[in-house]
Amino acid sequence: MLAEPPPPALRYGPSGHRAAPATAGGSAPYWRRLLPVVALLVLITRIPSFRHPLWSPDEGYLAVQARMLADGGALYETVVDRKPPLLPWLYEAVLALFGDGSPYAMKVLAAVAHLLTAALLAAVARERWGDRAGRTAGVLHPLLSVGLNPEDTQAATFEVFILPFTAAAIWCAGRGRPGAAGLAVAGALLTKQTGGAVLVPVLWLLWHSAPGRAGLPRLAAGLALPVLAAALLTDPSGFLFWTVTGSAAYAAFTGSGLHMASRGLANSALLALACSPLLAPLVRARRTAPGGTARGGTADLWVWLAASAVAVVAGFHFFGHYFLQLVPPLVLLATAALRPLPREQAASALLTSVCVCALFVTWGILAPRPELAHAQRIADAVRARTAPTDRVLVWGIHPETYWLADRTPASRYLTAGLLTNYSGGRDGPRVGEKYAMAGAWPVLVAELRSRPPALVVDDSRGGPYAPGRLPTLRALLARQYRPLPATVDGAVLYVRSPGG
Known part of the structure; x- marks a missing residue:
């Protein structure tokens, strides 16, 4: 007598709008076909990053920090920055393995971070809306991730390494794994403080389910324990000062208001250009989405986009790399918006996105530094x-x-x-x-x-x-x-x- 199949994994959030889960037998071929395509797109879009050893002062800062740590420096004591410790530690580890070639090794890891993000977004979209949506999300992420100034998208800096953690947090929360979601939020937060914005949609997903509300203590534990461990592994008072309490002046809304506003508008325009083939479907989807808390299965994604926008605005600096945090929720929202379109129309939007992406990649290849x-x-x-x-x-x-x-x-x-x-x-x-x-x-x-x-x-x-x-x-x-x-x-x- 055949055993009964195991029950499907528990889902939180807008469960009424999820596609039927794929069978285990069909999952492996799906990913074997999709991941090479996504990896190739990531590789092509990251070609400009290898033109220069360092694309931005942030990369330079992290590289110098890594050398100081390798020479016996102590983070938040003799090696300081306003950022959490995860990326400096990663740079230090890569320096120990690859020596002076570590900036290029970090660029490879940045490409891996984008690949992981694309795969996780594809997994979220596939679970919610089916195989075609998963393919769309997986392809869209590398296309949109270069839609800013190359100095902001091609550097191996904080926002790039936030992305897989934020996507993982949403994926874990949607699958009813609050402890794992907390760990992913902690990873984002320990990469950069604004990465913690993903906690808002994670809480939204969990709160809109009775089992999810019961899992909130596991979410809190998953979030708090890594942060506490990072503080204890460094200097707790220094960790608190450099990552939280000592940055009030940096985040104050004073000085060069016109300059900062123009920077924010310019970077918003660049990202809008990258998303231009998708804007009409996005607006149409937002206007026609049915009522109710789920908003057509995308309410948590709009919450995620709003929380990420607040993170971009925080500090009123509006650097282009800050806007990378908007890309994952935009990818999923665009995927949802393309679903009801005829296949030819959706394919046309994706092809136009490829062409726009090619412009940004060409800019990165030709841009002087x-x-x-x-x-x-x-x-x-x-x-x-x-x-x-x-x-x-x-x-x-x-x-x-x-x-x-x-x-x-x-x-x-x-x-x-x-x-x-x-x-x-x-x-x-x-x-x-x-x-x-x-x-x-x-x-x-x-x-x-x-x-x-x-x-x-x-x-x-x-x-x-x-x-x-x-x-x-x-x-x-x-x-x-x-x-x-x-x-x-x-x-x-x-x-x-x-x-x-």
Whole structure:
């Protein structure tokens, strides 16, 4: 006598709109056909990332942090940043395995992160709406994930590694696994604070089911335990300060309002262009969705999109890479919007998306990187004027200079931003010594006195964080250093004065 088949997995959320689950026998061939296609798309869309060792200052910051950690530094003590620890640890591990090739190895891992995200989104769409929807979601993610400035999409930075965690959180919550969903939310949160926004749709999914509400303690445990472990593995007070309490000035809505608004509008326009073939179906689906809490099975996705939009706005900086957090919910919403369309019309929208994606990939391949070239010229000058064992201080916003020069930073503060609140172009009234991270200037002075750098590079180039506007740094340079007569690409190099 044949045994009865096991009951289907418990589903939370808009269960009335889910497709019948695929049989186990049909699942493996489905993924064997889909994953190679998605992997190929990810590989093609990530080709520009391998053009340069570093695409953005964030990559440079993480690479330098990895070296400092590998040399015995301690996170949130002698190695500091406003970000959680997961990505610095990953960079450190990759550096240990691949040495100076680690930036390119990280680009491979970024591609893997996109592949995992696409696969998870495909799994969510397939469970809700069937095989065709799964294929659509899997293909759409790599197409939309490059729909911003290449500097924002091709760099192996925080937002890229948030994506698989957020997609996993939604997938786990939808399958009735609150503990696993909590772990995924913790992974996103420990990659970047705004990754925690996915907790909102996860809670929505669980709350709209009686079994889901019963699983809330497991969700809380899955979320809290990794965060507590990360705090204990670092310095608990430092972890709290650098990731939460010490960033009030960074997140304040002051300074350069017009500049930040224009950046936000520009990046919104770029993402809208990437999504342009899908906007009409999305609007139509939103207008015609049936009433009720499920909103046609996409209510949690709209909640996810709204929570991600709040995360993008948080801090009022509107960097392009922040917008990557919008891509997974947009992919699933677009997938749902394409479902009722005739096959030919849906295929036309996807083909147009491929063409738009090709424009962004071409932009990435051809785009110049003037700031990277600038950092390389300064790095060449630093290398020519210092020994490999010398420490240097690069006063600016390009920490990649340390990596390119292969020199040890003279301070734990790798950019002027942490010491002046010059945060990604913010140059209003709240830039200066008094707006630095609490206690930062005494630490900097102690570092420079105990082990004076052999060379100081003023790379402010007239910016609001220039040494002339900072009494402590200005006095230190006047006492112990003298400027070289020739500048390097606008940067002023200071060497130690005789007897300094």
